[in-house]
Amino acid sequence: MTTTWASVDPAVIASVDDVVRRVIGPAAAGVDRGSTFPAEGLEGLAAAGWGVLQLPTDVGGAGASSATYAEALARISAVCGSTSTVYMTQMHAAHPIHLRGTPDQVATWVPRLCDGSAIGSIALTEPSAGSDVSAMRTVARRDGDEYVVDGEKVFISNGDRADVVVLFASVDRSLGKDGVTAFLLDTRSLTGFEAGPPLHKLGQKGASTVALSFVDCRIPVSARLGEEGEGYPLLLQSVVRSRISAAAQGVGFAQGAFDAVVAWAGAQDLLSSRNPDAQDLQFELARLRGEITAARAMLLSICDDVDGSEVEPVAEVSLAKMHCTALGTRVAAACVQLLGADGDLVSLGAERLLRDAKIAEIYDGTNQIQSMLVARDIRLAAGQVR
Secondary structure, eight states: OOOOOTTSOHHHHHHHHHHIIIIIHHHHHHHHHHTOOOHHHHHHHHHTTOSSSSSOGGGTOOOOOHHHHHHHHHHHHTTOHHHHHHHHHHHHHHHHHHHHOOHHHHHHHHHHHHHTSSOEEEEOOOTTTTTOGGGOOOEEEEETTEEEEEEEEEEEETTTTOSEEEEEEESOGGGGGGGEEEEEEEGGGOSSEEEOOOOOOSSOTTSOEEEEEEEEEEEEGGGEESSTTOHHHHHHHHHHHHHHHHHHHHHHHHHHHHHHHHHHHHHTTOSOTTOGGGHHHHHHHHHHHHHHHHHHHHHHHHHHHHHHOSSOOHHHHHHHHHHHHHHHHHHHHHHHHHTGGGTTOGGGOHHHHHHHHHGGGTSSSOHHHHHHHHHHHHHHHTTOOO
């Protein structure tokens, strides 16, 4: 598969493809089977220079476009959903540090996240708050030169592996979203902090997902990321990037399942023009290829909008997240169906991609939340401000 989109760097994609072929692909089935953290894949990408693609080169990033990142992540996702989630979480942690961190915070953590010598995580979701940030219950109470953190986060990617956690907590719950503040936690020196065991999941089994608990956890004021009350705007900037990641995964899951059917059909002599009995299969593959191609074009176009706009195109990113992740599940399910009796064979990989795809519709803001954001933008465009 080739990509000729102008803003996608072909040299980066060729290098990522090489890591996928040599390291990530051969390990993917074992990562899923053993729920094994895909450290080798992350190390391979970092060693190639692609640890955090979008950040500037002066902090250890590759200075790549959002479209290059999205295409690279789609290529990784097409082979191993677990590796793609661990990889994208590195960027999700590095991005807010780069945006709001002090020079010392940036110098301490961003280059290490880029070169893979540190694992990052971002802690937002809570058991009772869901997608409602104003209902956040984790609190950080100022006590002299420290904050005392109490609360719980759930479904935190890389949470048990992280050297650094970007934590969102409220300094005053009565302020709602205006009390949300970000903190940068060095897990190596924390007391009152505990990461739970990895959750057992339908898919992406090697991407460690845990609960984090904070009980009288004391952190220095210097661990704050930005000023008090600046967490919510930072959160919004962060989720734009993470929703691009989820959308790219959706395209990748669809592409990987499609590729599995094509390989199977070729081995079964079902792609020959001389086999009229295979025409229905070929027509269905043509339709699915069209869907994937259209979704990829949509994703990369919106990535260009993100890079070229002074104001984040929130609704467009939500549209991409909603559409592409739904596509990933739908196409992967169709591909499993096309395989017939072989559809649930682990050796073909399509069933794993279907399992990996479903969660992308739920994390980084459920697709129902994305629908709400798009609907709000439609109302605004129509002059209906409510």
